[in-house]
Amino acid sequence: KSELERIAPDRLFRWCFRSRRLPLSVMVSGVAGVGKTTLVQKFIFDWATGKHYQKFAFVFFFKFRDLNTITEKRSLESLICQTYPHLQDKLPRVLEDPKKLLFIFDGLDESKTDLKLRRGEAHELCMNPGDVKPVTVIVASLLKQTLLEGCSVLLTSRPSKLISLEAGVFHRVASIVGFLSKERERYFSMFFGDERVSREAFAYVRDSQVLYTLCYNPSYCWITCTALKPCFIARAGRPQPTPKTVTQLFVSYVTHIMANHTQERPEPQRMRDTLISVGWLAEYGITNHILVFDLKYLQDFNVEFSPFLTGFLVENPQTNDSSQVTYSFLHLTIQEFFAALVHYLDYKEDKFRDTMAKARSCKEGDYEIFSRFLAGLSHPATKMPLEKYVGKFSAEVSRKVIGWLSEMTYEELQSPEEPEGKRRLMNVFNLFFESQNSQLVHDVMGKAAHMDFSDLYLMPVDCTVLAYVLSCCEEIQCLTLDSCFIQNEGLERLRPELHKVRELSLLENDLKDPTMKDICKALKHQNCRLEALSLGNNAFTEQCCEELASALVENQTLLSLDLKKNKLRIGGLSYLSRVFESPECKIRKLGLQGTGLSDESCGRLCSALSQNSTLRHLNLSANIFTDRCAEDMHLLILTSPSLTEIRLGLNDFSPEVEKQLKSLQRDGLDIHF
Structure with a gap:
C-alpha cells in the first residue's frame, strides 16, 4: 500500500510512477454514487474554462447508457457526428492529430455489451475512424491504440467490472474514495x-x-x-x-418522498400500484441493461409521469430532436432499489426465480447492489416504514431470500482466487449486513471463523460491514487485515469487536498514534481473547507506547506481539520495558525489528527481558545496535530463563562480536544473524 498515492483530477494524465509513463488510458473506479459522473463533468468544465489540460484541443464525452441504445454497427466518425453534429464538416481535420484528442466513456458497468478485453481473450479491433464496427469494438480499439494511436481515453466504472479486464490495458487506475x-x-x-x-x-x-x-x-x-x-x-x-444500512437509508428516502412530495396522501393501494409499475420498469431495465427509457417503455409498464415520480425519475430532453424525451432514474442505485422492491410488492414466482438465477450466475457484479437491496428488504424493521404507505410485503419473497442466504456455507465462501475471491466474500458480507439477520450470519459463519482480507483496499464502510459480521460471531480464530489501508476511521469501526479475535494482524496499514486507543480498548476488554497481535509496518511512534504499555499490563491473554518497523525508539521502549519485566507478562513471542532501538536503550531492554519467564522468541533485527551493547546482549542470552530463539541480524555488530554472541548458542537456544 506504500505505492498508493493521492491524485487530483487535474493530474490523471500526468506522469504515472507505477506504469513509468505518461498514461494514455485511464480508468476511474468507484462504488455506486461516489461521484464518477460528477468528476468527469467537472473535468470537462475545467477543461472548457481553461483551468487544465489545454493540451487537448477536443474532448468527446459519451455515456455507455446512451451507447446502449445503438444497436447497429457504427464508425467512430458517425458516433462523433451524432453527438457533435456541428463538427461534421471539420471532422477529418479534427482527427488528424490524435495526441490532441481525449475520449471519455462514462459508466462501463452500465454497458449492455462486453468490451471483450478479458484476460487471455482474443478480441476484434479496428484501425480507421471510418471502419464500421460494434460500438464496444471502437472503444476497445481506442484503448488498445490501434485506432487513432496517441489519443487519450478516460473510462469510469464500478470496481466489479474491473476484475475481468486484461491487466495493463489501463496505464493508470484511480479510485474515488468519497468524502473525508x-x-x-x-x-x-x-x-x-x-x-x-x-x-x-x-x-x-x-x-x-x-x-x-x-x-x-x-x-x-x-x-x-x-x-x-x-x-x-x-x-x-x-x-x-x-438508518443502519443502505437499504434502510433508501427506504427512508422513498418514505420521505411519499410523505412530503404528494399534495395529498393517496390510498395505499394506489401508491402500491404506482411503485409496482415503476418497479417492473426498473427491474426490466436492470435485467436487460437498459438505463434510458423512452415514452413507449413508460406506457408499456403503465408508468404515468407525475410530480411525485420526479423524486425517482428524471426527464432527459434529446439534443438532436427536442420533441423526443427519454426518462432515466435519478441514479442507477435508485433503479436497483426499485428493481428489488417490486418483488416484495408484486411477487411473481417465475419472474423472481429467473431474476435470482441471473443474479447468482453473474460474476461481474451487475447484480451486487440489487442483491443487497433484496437482502435488506427481507428484514421486518427495514420494510416496516414503507408498509405503512403501501401495505404488507410478500412473506414468500422474504422466506426465499433468507433461504438463499442461509444456503451459503463459509467454506464455500472462502476462495483461493485473489483478490477477486476476497472482494466476492466482502460482497457476501454486505448481503449479511443489509439483511441484519444476526442468527443467520452466526449460523453461516460457524465457530472460530478465519478471515483474510490482506491486500484488499477496505474503505470505512467496508469496515462497518465487517464489524457487523464479527458481532454475529461467537469467536474469530484469525482476522488478517494486512495492507488493507484501513487507517484511523476504519479501525474505529472495527474496535467494538476486536476483543473477540484470537489472532489479529494489522500489518502495513499506515496506522498512526491516535488509533492505538482503539487497539488498547480491545486489549483491556474484560472478555478479551487476543493471543497474537501484529502491528508491524505502521506509523506508530513512542508517543503511543505509554497507552499501549498500560493496556498490556491489564491484559492477561496476549502471547505474541509484533511491533516491527514502527518508530518506537528509546522513549517508547522505556514504557514497554516495564511490561516485559513484570511477572504477570505472558508474552512468548516479541518482534521489535526495525524499531529504531540503539545502544542507549539496549541495557534497559535486556534487563527487562532477562527477568521475563515466558519469552521464547525475540526478534531485534534491523536496529542500530553496535559492539557497545555486546555485554548487555551477552547477559540477556545467558540469563533469560525461557528464550529459545533470538534474531540479531542487520544491526551494526562487528564480525568479531557476531561470532562471540553466536558462540553462546546451545541446545534449546538458536541465535540468528
Missing part, C-alpha cells in the same frame, strides 16, 4: 445553508456511526440530508430509528 470527515461536514453546511441547522443535523448523523460512515458516498450523503431536512427545518422531531 471534513468534506462531509462541509457538504451538510452547503446543503442546509443555515449554520445552526447544518451543525445540528451533522451532529445527529455523527452520533450514528453507521449513518456517518455511509455519508462518505456523496449520493448517500444527499439522500441522508434530503430525508433529514424536514425534521430539522420544521423541528418536527428527529426520525426514529436511525
Whole structure:
C-alpha cells in the first residue's frame, strides 16, 4: 500500500510512477454514487474554462447508457457526428492529430455489451475512424491504440467490472474514495445553508456511526440530508430509528418522498400500484441493461409521469430532436432499489426465480447492489416504514431470500482466487449486513471463523460491514487485515469487536498514534481473547507506547506481539520495558525489528527481558545496535530463563562480536544473524 498515492483530477494524465509513463488510458473506479459522473463533468468544465489540460484541443464525452441504445454497427466518425453534429464538416481535420484528442466513456458497468478485453481473450479491433464496427469494438480499439494511436481515453466504472479486464490495458487506475470527515461536514453546511441547522443535523448523523460512515458516498450523503431536512427545518422531531444500512437509508428516502412530495396522501393501494409499475420498469431495465427509457417503455409498464415520480425519475430532453424525451432514474442505485422492491410488492414466482438465477450466475457484479437491496428488504424493521404507505410485503419473497442466504456455507465462501475471491466474500458480507439477520450470519459463519482480507483496499464502510459480521460471531480464530489501508476511521469501526479475535494482524496499514486507543480498548476488554497481535509496518511512534504499555499490563491473554518497523525508539521502549519485566507478562513471542532501538536503550531492554519467564522468541533485527551493547546482549542470552530463539541480524555488530554472541548458542537456544 506504500505505492498508493493521492491524485487530483487535474493530474490523471500526468506522469504515472507505477506504469513509468505518461498514461494514455485511464480508468476511474468507484462504488455506486461516489461521484464518477460528477468528476468527469467537472473535468470537462475545467477543461472548457481553461483551468487544465489545454493540451487537448477536443474532448468527446459519451455515456455507455446512451451507447446502449445503438444497436447497429457504427464508425467512430458517425458516433462523433451524432453527438457533435456541428463538427461534421471539420471532422477529418479534427482527427488528424490524435495526441490532441481525449475520449471519455462514462459508466462501463452500465454497458449492455462486453468490451471483450478479458484476460487471455482474443478480441476484434479496428484501425480507421471510418471502419464500421460494434460500438464496444471502437472503444476497445481506442484503448488498445490501434485506432487513432496517441489519443487519450478516460473510462469510469464500478470496481466489479474491473476484475475481468486484461491487466495493463489501463496505464493508470484511480479510485474515488468519497468524502473525508471534513468534506462531509462541509457538504451538510452547503446543503442546509443555515449554520445552526447544518451543525445540528451533522451532529445527529455523527452520533450514528453507521449513518456517518455511509455519508462518505456523496449520493448517500444527499439522500441522508434530503430525508433529514424536514425534521430539522420544521423541528418536527428527529426520525426514529436511525438508518443502519443502505437499504434502510433508501427506504427512508422513498418514505420521505411519499410523505412530503404528494399534495395529498393517496390510498395505499394506489401508491402500491404506482411503485409496482415503476418497479417492473426498473427491474426490466436492470435485467436487460437498459438505463434510458423512452415514452413507449413508460406506457408499456403503465408508468404515468407525475410530480411525485420526479423524486425517482428524471426527464432527459434529446439534443438532436427536442420533441423526443427519454426518462432515466435519478441514479442507477435508485433503479436497483426499485428493481428489488417490486418483488416484495408484486411477487411473481417465475419472474423472481429467473431474476435470482441471473443474479447468482453473474460474476461481474451487475447484480451486487440489487442483491443487497433484496437482502435488506427481507428484514421486518427495514420494510416496516414503507408498509405503512403501501401495505404488507410478500412473506414468500422474504422466506426465499433468507433461504438463499442461509444456503451459503463459509467454506464455500472462502476462495483461493485473489483478490477477486476476497472482494466476492466482502460482497457476501454486505448481503449479511443489509439483511441484519444476526442468527443467520452466526449460523453461516460457524465457530472460530478465519478471515483474510490482506491486500484488499477496505474503505470505512467496508469496515462497518465487517464489524457487523464479527458481532454475529461467537469467536474469530484469525482476522488478517494486512495492507488493507484501513487507517484511523476504519479501525474505529472495527474496535467494538476486536476483543473477540484470537489472532489479529494489522500489518502495513499506515496506522498512526491516535488509533492505538482503539487497539488498547480491545486489549483491556474484560472478555478479551487476543493471543497474537501484529502491528508491524505502521506509523506508530513512542508517543503511543505509554497507552499501549498500560493496556498490556491489564491484559492477561496476549502471547505474541509484533511491533516491527514502527518508530518506537528509546522513549517508547522505556514504557514497554516495564511490561516485559513484570511477572504477570505472558508474552512468548516479541518482534521489535526495525524499531529504531540503539545502544542507549539496549541495557534497559535486556534487563527487562532477562527477568521475563515466558519469552521464547525475540526478534531485534534491523536496529542500530553496535559492539557497545555486546555485554548487555551477552547477559540477556545467558540469563533469560525461557528464550529459545533470538534474531540479531542487520544491526551494526562487528564480525568479531557476531561470532562471540553466536558462540553462546546451545541446545534449546538458536541465535540468528
